Amino acid sequence: xxxxxxxxxxQAIRGAEDVLETLxxxxxxxxxxxxxxxxxxxxxxxxxxxVSEGGLYHPKLAALAIKQSQGDTLEAxxxxxxxxxTMPRLMETQAQDTSKMRLxxxxxxxxxxxxxxxxxxxxxxxxLRLMRLDLTDESPEKFxxxxxxxxxxxxxxxxxxxxxxxxxxxxxxGLLPQAEVSEALAFDIxxxxxxxxxxxxxxxxxxxRAETGSLLALAYSNMRGYxxxxxxxxxxxxxxxxxxxxxxxxxxxxxxxxxxxxxxEVVAMYEDDSNQGKPTFTLGYGACFGHNEVxxxxxxxxxxxxxxxxxEGASNPSEDPEFVLLHVDGVDSMGFASHYKMxxxxxxxxxxxxxxxxxxxxxxxxKTKMGDAQ
Amino acid sequence: xxxxxxxxxxxxxxxxxxxxxILKAISIPGYQVPYSSREMPMGRxxxxxxxxxxxxxxxxxxTLKVIDQGSDDSVNAVNLxxxxxxxxxxxxTTTHLNAATLIQSRHRIPEVPLTPNQTLVLQVxxxxxxxxxxxxxxxxxxxxGEADYARLLxxxxxxxxxxxxxxxxxxxxxRINGHYVIDPSPIPRWDVPKLHNSPALILFxxxxxxKIYAVPPHTKAExxxxxxxxxxxxxxxxxxxxxxxCERCGATDSFLDEYINEDGSKRYQCSDSDYCDTVLExxxxxxxx
Numbered sequence: 210x211x212x213x214x215x216x217x218x219x220q221a222i223r224g225a226e227d228v229l230e231t232l233x234x235x236x237x238x239x240x241x242x243x244x245x246x247x248x249x250x251x252x253x254x255x256x257x258x259x260v261s262e263g264g265l266y267h268p269k270l271a272a273l274a275i276k277q278s279q280g281d282t283l284e285a286x287x288x289x290x291x292x293x294x295t296m297p298r299l300m301e302t303q304a305q306d307t308s309k310m311r312l313x314x315x316x317x318x319x320x321x322x323x324x325x326x327x328x329x330x331x332x333x334x335x336x337l338r339l340m341r342l343d344l345t346d347e348s349p350e351k352f353x354x355x356x357x358x359x360x361x362x363x364x365x366x367x368x369x370x371x372x373x374x375x376x377x378x379x380x381x382x383g384l385l386p387q388a389e390v391s392e393a394l395a396f397d398i399x400x401x402x403x404x405x406x407x408x409x410x411x412x413x414x415x416x417x418r419a420e421t422g423s424l425l426a427l428a429y430s431n432m433r434g435y436x437x438x439x440x441x442x443x444x445x446x447x448x449x450x451x452x453x454x455x456x457x458x459x460x461x462x463x464x465x466x467x468x469x470x471x472x473x474e475v476v477a478m479y480e481d482d483s484n485q486g487k488p489t490f491t492l493g494y495g496a497c498f499g500h501n502e503v504x505x506x507x508x509x510x511x512x513x514x515x516x517x518x519x520x521e522g523a524s525n526p527s528e529d530p531e532f533v534l535l536h537v538d539g540v541d542s543m544g545f546a547s548h549y550k551m552x553x554x555x556x557x558x559x560x561x562x563x564x565x566x567x568x569x570x571x572x573x574x575x576k577t578k579m580g581d582a583q
Numbered sequence: 584x585x586x587x588x589x590x591x592x593x594x595x596x597x598x599x600x601x602x603x604x605i606l607k608a609i610s611i612p613g614y615q616v617p618y619s620s621r622e623m624p625m626g627r628x629x630x631x632x633x634x635x636x637x638x639x640x641x642x643x644x645x646t647l648k649v650i651d652q653g654s655d656d657s658v659n660a661v662n663l664x665x666x667x668x669x670x671x672x673x674x675x676t677t678t679h680l681n682a683a684t685l686i687q688s689r690h691r692i693p694e695v696p697l698t699p700n701q702t703l704v705l706q707v708x709x710x711x712x713x714x715x716x717x718x719x720x721x722x723x724x725x726x727x728g729e730a731d732y733a734r735l736l737x738x739x740x741x742x743x744x745x746x747x748x749x750x751x752x753x754x755x756x757x758r759i760n761g762h763y764v765i766d767p768s769p770i771p772r773w774d775v776p777k778l779h780n781s782p783a784l785i786l787f788x789x790x791x792x793x794k795i796y797a798v799p800p801h802t803k804a805e806x807x808x809x810x811x812x813x814x815x816x817x818x819x820x821x822x823x824x825x826x827x828x829c830e831r832c833g834a835t836d837s838f839l840d841e842y843i844n845e846d847g848s849k850r851y852q853c854s855d856s857d858y859c860d861t862v863l864e865x866x867x868x869x870x871x872x
Contacts, residue, residue: 218661287622294621297594400600402617402793405721531720541791544627548708551629551659552652554840555690555854559752559771561841562817567746574747 233279248272257469257499258282262539263289264399264418266468266498283420283543290418290540293399301394303462305450307472307496308371312448317375319441319476325372330447331500375444376474376492385476386489405531412515412534416508417497420539427537428507431514431527438513440475440493440506447471447500472496473505477513491516591638592670597621601639601795605786608797613759614727615710620793630663630689632788633706636795637687640702643673648683653691653838653854663687680857690753692774694837694858697783699800705768707789710796712756712766732756732764736807743812755814756807759798764807767798773816773838778804819851829853832862 234240249256249272259271263286271289278284314330317323379385396411398418403411416424431438449467456463473495493513495505511533518528526532536542591598597619604618623631630651641647647667651660655678664676677683680693687704697703713723716734726732735756742750753769757778767775768787778785778798785798798804808814819827819839826835831852837859839851853859 218656218658219665221658222662287626288624290622291624294593294597294623295588297596398619399621400619402619404617404724405719531718535720540622541627544629544631545708545791546628547626548628551689552657553690553769554652555771555838556753556769558838558841558854559773559817563748563750563752566818567748567750570747 229279243276245269245272245276248275254500255280255282257501258421258504259285259289259499261498261501261504262286262418262420263293265289265293268469283539286420287540287543298397298400300454301397302452302454304395305453307446307450307470308374310372310446310448310450310470310472311467312368312372312446313500314447315372315444316446317442317444319375319443323375323444324378325369332502372446374474376476379443379476379490383487384490385492403534406519407530407534409512409516409519412530413494413496413508413512415534416495416511416537419504419508419537420542421501421504421507423537423539423542424507424511425503427527427533428510428514431510431525436514436525436527438475438477438493438510440477440510440513442506442509443474443476443492445471445473445502445505447502468498469500470496470498471501471505473502473509475506475509475513588670590671591641592623592666593621593635593638597635598639601635604795605636605639605797608786608795609784609799611763612799612802613763613765613796615763615765615789615794615796617793618795620790623790625662625666627791628708629659630687630706631790632792632795633687633689633704633790634663634666634788635790636704636786636788637667637685638671640704641667641671641674641685643671646675646677646682646684648677648680648686648857649688650686650691650693650855650857651689653693653840653858654856656856659689678857690769690771691838691854692770692777692785694853694855695861696777697781699782701783703781703783703785705770705785705787707766707768707787707792707794709754709766710787710789710792710794712754712764714766727763730762732758732807735764739807739809743809749808749812749814752817758803758805758807760802763796765796765798767804771817771838772806772814775804775806775814776816780804827851829859829862832859833866834859834862 249268252275255275256268256271259274259282260266260268262282263271263274267289270292271285274285274288278288312328314332315328317327376385380387396408396414398411398414403415430436448469450470451464451467453462454465455461475493476490477493478490491513493509495508495512497504497508511527514525514527515530515533518530523529523532589595600618604616608614608616620632621635623634625631625634637647647664649655649660649664649667651657654660667674668676680686680695684700685702685704686693687706689706692703711720711723713726713735716738717723717726739749739751742748753771754766755772755775756764757767757775758764765787767778780801780803781798782800784800787796806814817838821827827839828835829837829839829852830850834853837853837855840854842850842852844850
């Protein structure tokens, strides 16, 4: 008799890989493999999501991750995050100044007119979500002409290098407290585990690479009534942030490149000030790699909710730092959900032993009671 | 665009951090040492905590055995072993316990006692035994510091009141060196006594929960119990009270897996496949002699 325990694992894995790869190429003779550039450009919001959830700004590798995971966002972010583990940390980035962002979009829902002006930019916000059947059979020539035509017909914009932040105007007016300048280095969640209570920088970093849907669900619970943030978007901006790093020789801050990112600041109703100071609005901050507005907004709302929870204790799940920060990471949560597919024979055997023993005791005591009654 | 990997996948700083955490874990038996825990290319929950320990400790002179559910050839064990072979060129792997210096395991401790020159790495899904009574990690940390396990003992007591039996089947809370109570990972109760005064170092790695803890060699490990309700391991007796043997090798001293035959009847075989093979091999030799 052969050994029936879980044999042939290696062969099974190879078989699974082959089937997976075959499905990727299942278009057959008509198939054209997706190029990395195609994914990066035509699926740019997906790529954005992966660089942000993967916690590594590398759009090309993110596009590759999307390709090899056949479009599964959790898997793709996971592959990028695992790649990150192979890289040493070379230096610590200073706080970057987002007023220097090269903007592609900037809005405020708090004011009709903001210094520097509103700039709608690329957004689906006001689009009719109708099926665009003309895209089902797009001519490559026409497709290639789209960007060309746009650039030809659009006059060279005369944009300033920096746009003032809306929250600065609120600060000047005393409606928001002055920004606290912290000398402490930001908490690096990739090098230190979260031990609660954690500083706000740890919470922000955790949310910046959190899974979009998880953040949205928790923020939504707060918006709907399990919380009381009631936010107004002071400013939402999308653009390319120049990353300033110290020059390796002179130490002078030098632009090392730029990253596409989304930043959101929400202003919430003022709260009672226990310090007897002047009442002010409160601020929630969200920012992430790539173009992902829902994530930045959700993060800003949760930041505000967590600040309240850290100060006064949580009265809702979205205000509880442990509840929020330990359950929003896509790599952690998808990994653990998937692990239930692995064999649990030994623990289940042990479970059955306990159940059978307690069932036996239950039977025995019933018999004893019946015996007593007779 | 090119991608190259370091020996052991992780960068050297990461491995050093894991080793330092291990040293702290050994110095404070049973204490859960937080560490940063890198993402591994396999799922959280598939043994990434154990794997980070293995990759941080492994060198070219090491011989590694990887088991899952007692078997070297289960899908996850194969996967982890192949990953180590891929990223640690020159490292030997084996399925024989006596040839191994480093053993990574999920859900089982081998049946044959470990030796002083072996290290066992167990994969851990839930590092904290107090999680069943207290969801907040902040509060649990204080309870551990004060060795306040009252609520855990009350849970055991309530079990006895309700069921006349402690119903914890696996992950049985075990007190290490008289202070910290650990979750010994989802090993069955059968394996818990093997922790006590083990000649080998036993390391626990929880990747998702970012904790490392240890039962150092020759350290006390006592499953929580009461004077009048002792700790009991799984029973493999049949209805007549006789110990079932493994149907393949005949052993009556191993943890058995239960199989349901096509006709609905049951069959029992060793969970530890290497042990089963060894017993079978020895009985053949005896028969030849």
